Amino acid sequence: MSARSAPGPASPASAPLTPTGLSGRIALVTGATRGAGRAIARELAASGAVVYCTGRSTAQAPSDYGRTETVEETAQLIRAAGGTAHPVIVDHLQVEEVRALIQRIDTEQGRLDILINDIGGEAYVEFGKTLWDSDLAAGRKLFDTGFSTHLNTSHAALPLLIRSSGGLVVEVTDGTRGYNASHFRENVFHDLTKTAVDRLAFAQGHELAPHGGTAVSVSPGWLRSEMMLDGFGVTEQTWRTAAEANRGKTEVVPPYEFVISETPAMLARGITALAADPQRTAWNTLSMSSFELAQHYGLTDVDGSRPDAWRFITDLETTDAATLEASDYR
Incomplete structure (x- = not known):
């Protein structure tokens, strides 16, 4: 379903992903409190990466999503499995908080190899409403949460990521480029948000290429x-x-x-395999689904x-x- 600007790799990676395939790599996963973000953080850590997990929800101060999951729980799950995780409470709409996060990663690690932008904002979608019937403040909140957070984070993080060649940025969105190009996605605000995230990956890929970096957009199926x-x-x-x-x-x-x-695990497994693939630059600027990644790398969902x-x-x-x-x- 994805619309590719160049051919992707033609066959599965020759070497299977190992538990230490990302050893020595530093990853930042935004929106790691639950869902896809939590699963991605766990898979990256299971493959050896040091993972910084960010989110807004704490046991003492849950976010307006009204959920019980916290980013500290994500880190605890990773540590219980033998991985390394650093939970950080960050509101990615607050630029100074994002900059402080990147400065901390720089101080503690001196590098950033993998950036996963996975903040979605789906809780703010007003289904069934036209643009003129929508609450403008709610629509802007969806766009800011689902897109501006990605932009803020990449703006702060890319100078650290390009310090070493081979960096990877994954923009997690809803719908592949091909699907979204021919389908209206629920309402104007949701449609703009999800297509903008994909375009951000495309644009970042062009700017990262001279530095040996890769940027892609990835969409799960029905998560x-x-x-x-x-x-x-x-x-x-x-x-x-x-x-x-x-x-x-x-x-x-x-x-x-x-x-x-599908469970969040299939998306997480595909992204982790991509991060460990020495030929990942072949995917630069492209859009793919969790299915396409799983098919390419010979992966499956948990069942x-x-x-x-x-x-x-x-x-x-x-x-x-x-x-x-x-x-x-x-």
Whole structure:
């Protein structure tokens, strides 16, 4: 589904990812409190990277998302598995806080090799509203949270990242370049935010190339995150049955399309393999899905499947759901 500006690598990496594949590398994962960010931080650390995990939520001061997860918990999970993690409370809309974070990484490590911009802002989407019916303040909050945070972080972090050749920036968004180019994404603010994040990766890739760096945008499929499971009132044990029961129905939760969902682990595994790939510059400026990364590097989700969500969702637009089996896309 992705629209590539140049051919990507043609076959899986010859050497499998090892538990020490990122040893000596320094990574920053923003939005590491939960969901994809937490999973990415854990996978990078499991492969040997020293990971700085940022988020706003603490046990004493949760963010306005109203969730119980904290960035300290993410670090605890990493340390319990034998990895190295530094949790840092940062509001990436506050430029001075971001600059202080990068200065700390520079002081403590002297380098930054991997930047994962994974702050999304999905909690602020006003579904079903036109631009003129939307709350302008809420729309701007979505754009600032989902895009300006990425811009602020890259602006502060790239001087440190380019100090060593081979740096990697991953912009996590919603929808591949190809899918978003032909689909309106819910409302104007969400559409602009997610396409802007992809374009930021494209632009950064051009500026990083002379320094031996790589920037890409990566989209998961339908992510089975903690927030999504709770929002649909299902669990890891019940989601598939609940989604399948809604085949052919409209305005129900979870929608039938949720049968193609994936855990955050598949995205995290693909990004970690990309970070460890000595040929990663071949991906520079490109957009890819978690499925494409998993296919290229020979990876799967935790259940051993490899969901191709964007192809499944696109095919549902022209095919009767009664005849379309999610198992054919895993």
